[in-house]
Every structure is written in structure tokens, then in C-alpha cells.
Amino acid sequence: MTLVQDHRPAGTDQRDRFVAAMGNAATGVTVVATDGPGGRCAQTVSAMCSVSADPPSLLVCVNERSPLIEAVRRNGVFSVNVLDTGQAHVADSFAGRSAAGRPYDFGCADWETGRTGAPVLAQAAAAFECVLERDTAQGTHRVLLGHAVASTPGSGAPLLYHARAYGAHRPITPPGATAPGSATVNEETAR
Structure with missing residues (x-):
């Protein structure tokens, strides 16, 4: 059996279904920032992930039309700042919709x-x-x-x-386990 990949552009229906399905994926929220000869620039990015711990590396995905791309290319450095819950x-x-x-x-x-000259957000989660x-x-x-x-x-x-x-994030308790901070029946009867 021979499998042939279809590399034709996705139809509108397929694209819409993809976007809707991706909306069900929870992601972290980051701001990717850079500074140097290419200028100071930053943008909100949700597509970030670890690649390897040896050597420490990660990737981010940014729309090709963003001015951040050219600034990072020219500066050669960037920071990825994982936002804290108080930093919406x-x-x-940095998504362009400041209230x-x-x-x-x-x-x-x-x-x-x-260290690299890139801006780093104070009080970031990471x-x-x-x-x-x-x-x-x-x-x-x-x-x-x-390379981090x-x-x-x-x-x-x-x-x-x-x-x-x-x-x-809200931790969930696996079936049969005791939620953190809650007392079990044995702990309550022992009081």
C-alpha cells in the first residue's frame, strides 16, 4: 500500500475546524521581547514550548508579518516571558489591544x-x-x-x-485521592 500526502491548501471548512479545535487547547501566555541594533520590540505569543534541556532550548511561533521577526533577526537575541496570572x-x-x-x-x-540585552519582565512566572x-x-x-x-x-x-x-491553572484530584488541604475521614476522626 502506498500512502500519498495531500499538500493542497486547506479549504475554508478544514481551516475553520482546525482553528476551532486549537481553541480547545489551553496554552501559556508569553511576551517575546528583544532589544539591540534592530530596535526594542515585543509581542504576546501563545505558541511556545520547550525543545530540549540539553542544550536548553525552546521555540516560539510568530506571524511572519510581525515586526518582531525582523527585530529578533537583527538583534540575534530574545526573551520569552511567561506571564503571571496578574499580568493579563x-x-x-503586547497583543495590540491595551485597555x-x-x-x-x-x-x-x-x-x-x-544578560543578552533583551528585556526581561519583572515578576514573570518564568x-x-x-x-x-x-x-x-x-x-x-x-x-x-x-538557545536559552x-x-x-x-x-x-x-x-x-x-x-x-x-x-x-486549577489542580484536579485524581479519583480516589485526597485533595491537597482537605482532611480524610481518618484524619477527621482522629481529632
Whole structure:
């Protein structure tokens, strides 16, 4: 049996179903930022994932029309800032829909200059400073692969995005297990 892949462009129905299905995937919310000869620029990005711990590397996917792409190429560095649940306003600002102030305004939060020169968001749930390793085209987006030269875990909980809304992680208790912080029958009768 021979399998042949169909590489024709997806029809509107297939594309719409894909977008709807992806809306059911919960993702973390990040702001990818850069600074250097190519300018200071940042954008909200939900497509980010770890690639490897050896060497530490991650990837982000950014629309090819974003000015962030050219700035990262010219600067050769970028940071990935995992937003905390209290930083939804930062996500909105760098997505171009700021409720207060100007969109894409670094004044919406406190930033530090990282080891690479890229801006790093203060109080982020996590931050990664990367050197650009590879820039690959995939459809309407660019996949930026970065070598993480510095990683900073924060103490807050990460902001999540699902079904076109922000949210927060809520642990679930597996069947038969006791929820954290709750007493079991034996603990209660022992009191």
C-alpha cells in the first residue's frame, strides 16, 4: 500500500475546524521581547514550548508579518516571558489591544535588561533569555528556535489562555485521592 500526502491548501471548512479545535487547547501566555541594533520590540505569543534541556532550548511561533521577526533577526537575541496570572494587561498590551495606555508600550510593566540585552519582565512566572539559533518558515508563521542562556523560574502561577479567554491553572484530584488541604475521614476522626 502506498500512502500519498495531500499538500493542497486547506479549504475554508478544514481551516475553520482546525482553528476551532486549537481553541480547545489551553496554552501559556508569553511576551517575546528583544532589544539591540534592530530596535526594542515585543509581542504576546501563545505558541511556545520547550525543545530540549540539553542544550536548553525552546521555540516560539510568530506571524511572519510581525515586526518582531525582523527585530529578533537583527538583534540575534530574545526573551520569552511567561506571564503571571496578574499580568493579563501585559498580554493585552503586547497583543495590540491595551485597555489603558498605548498598545505595545513597555511602560505597562516593569522590565529589566537581561544578560543578552533583551528585556526581561519583572515578576514573570518564568523568563528565558535566548540566542537565536534558527528561524524557519512554516505557513503564515516563523518558528524561532532559541538557545536559552539564562532561565529564571518565578514564584507566581502562569496565566493561561483557553477558548479565547484568560484563566488560571486549577489542580484536579485524581479519583480516589485526597485533595491537597482537605482532611480524610481518618484524619477527621482522629481529632
